[in-house]
């Protein structure tokens with residue numbers, strides 16, 4: 325009785341029993357569905373906070389899509405952590421950098437890395453971003469010309485080639501040569517394998533097994549080795565630079581900035597170890613290219629479906645002149661609105677999870693109706709409670725965003741009252757949770773937005789994007805992925821030259 329009375333989890337409405345299986349709970353349906361699709365559907369039936377049955381008899385998981393609850397969880401990083409079970413797989417792919425770190429280690433890494441992503445530093449990356457975007461623009465234009473004026477391309481592959489080029493340059497001054505170098509090819513191939521294996525039932529099962537007994541992760545399974553392969557390649561490239569101290573004194577890339585800052589620091593505990601620098605460069609490479617590419621590809625698909633908005637965007641970009649420098653793109657209002665709308669509907673990380681380390685009472689923006697019909701104004705939970713936080717579900721909630729919440733409509737950002745007031749959205753950038761929130765928000769968000777703007781502007785000014793017959797669905801593997809005809813990482817668009 326004592327235990328139960330200190331938590332409200334069992335009082336919450338449960339996702340429909342018909343969507344659960346005795347063995348896999350609700351988690352299999354959530355995994356197999358489109359990104360956040362089931363959470364959005366269940367939230368429609370149960371409200372913004374509800375529970376689902378965990379797979380393999382895991383205790384009930386709370387799905388939290390209430391803004392005050394989510395803000396609370398994201399602000400209290402010492403009490404709500406990423407699941408400890410998933411730290412070994414994260415370390416395998418990313419190394420022990422800032423994404424992996426928790427507690428004081430995380431605070432220290434964050435503090436030492438922050439200058440590499442300051443507004444001024446990111447502004448200095450604009451030239452590299454523009455050059456890579458122009459290379460993409462001409463690659464696509466050539467493809468169109470080679471096909472007699474119109475070509476169907478897998479836009480996400482092109483987008484991620486471009487974002488890999490960018491992150492290679494800005495992270496450590498490395499040129500991935502538009503995807504043509506040996507390393508770039510190896511990274512693409514490993515990533516494609518990683519994405520496609522992540523869509524399978526085996527990946528779902530692997531996740532459950534790791535959650536249940538984290539030490540199995542030490543087994544030499546092929547899927548685990550594939551994840552580590554990209555890290556090997558990048559580590560090989562960056563370790564060489566770090567060891568030799570080959571970084572430029574004037575270099576504006578992140579590695580040079582970190583190494584210079586490190587040299588100036590005296591106390592050893594105020595420095596990143598060479599291994600931590602390598603692990604963070606690797607982290608930036610991994611989390612800094614497929615993410616932006618995924619959101620960008622879906623935003624281009626939305627523009628293909630809204631030729632009127634695409635034409636207006638093109639006119640806006642063309643009116644600003646040939647150069648797409650940092651300050652120029654910041655002045656483009658419709659471009660800004662398109663980027664916000666694209667990142668609202670297609671967040672590259674559509675959901676996250678957290679585990680409570682201690683008992684707590686979580687505030688709610690709106691009371692939730694419990695299974696027995698009473699109302700809860702706040703939510704009592706116990707240490708160990710697992711939360712799933714579906715970003716996309718929060719961004720398409722009609723109670724917050726209105727009846728047309730799920731529609732791609734950039735103009736909502738441009739008209740007074742078009743988006744909910746800040747009080748309804750207690751989060752960082754644009755009131756969205758796309759980049760998470762609080763002390764663990766996305767370290768690279770300024771870079772992501774600048775890339776997004778410059779790439780989009782470069783492509784749209786000279787090319788026109790059209791939808792194809794393909795039926796594209798969205799999955800999470802491990803970030804937002806298009807799936808076409810069962811094939812992950814495929815999003816066909818028909819491209820022509822813009823008049």
Ligand code: HEM
Nearest residue numbers: 422423608612615616672673676759760764766767768772
């Ligand atoms: C559209 C593009 C991007 C989106 C939507 C995005 C989203 C996110 C989200 C949601 C998180 C928090 C994950 C969690 O804690 O559960 C995160 C963390 C992070 N992101 Fe991004 N990201 C993007 C691009 C980038 C880029 C370009 C970089 C640059 C290198 C980057 C670097 C990071 C880092 C280092 C963290 C970990 C921060 C920490 O734990 O303190 N991201 N990102």
